[in-house]
């Protein structure tokens with residue numbers, strides 16, 4: 623006889639439920655079973671305090687399929703990258719143009735060209751990321767100069783939960799800032815705010831009142847831009863999916 627049967631579900635499991643993805647999560651601090659929508663991943667998360675109660679969490683979610691469908695229907699539609707689509711990069715409009723045998727980012731002509739259809743999305747993404755890195759590097763250098771700090775190294779990544787992050791300088795290594803390349807698709811002022819925010823961390827590696835006072839001094843009021851990201855962040859994550 624098995625005294626301790628292993629739980630049927632584990633933290634991180636993903637189940638298909640009525641056409642939606644249900645992700646299971648164990649959180650020892652959770653007092654009860656709960657459901658929430660991860661708008662970035664377009665998944666529903668069922669949380670239970672222990673792995674043993676995940677079965678209950680799954681049943682709870684299955685009883686609330688109607689609510690789940692409503693929440694997910696509210697999300698921005700995925701925007702697959704295709705020739706002929708128009709995108710805004712740092713506030714300027716570009717057409718994505720397929721051009722047999724060639725692939726280039728033509729900023730003057732406001733077109734992004736790529737080779738054949740199969741490679742089109744990959745190529746367009748690479749060009750967008752390269753442009754994002756170029757622009758974020760310049761913007762970062764400006765704020766670092768304003769703050770009289772050495773320019774950090776800049777990279778672009780695609781995290782789900784944050785728009786930027788800053789690692790302080792260590793002996794022999796400059797500070798480094800990582801930005802979500804998807805910010806290139808946001809209004810320029812929003813991208814600018816995130817750059818100012820991360821650069822302010824070069825001086826204040828925290829979110830103290832001193833940090834926010836510094837953001838206000840070098841950038842201005844962050845509130846409308848933080849609000850924009852809360853309201854439209856899922857739309858940035860819907861691009862290219």
Ligand SMILES: [Zn+2]
Nearest residue numbers: 819823828829
């Ligand atoms: Zn921060």
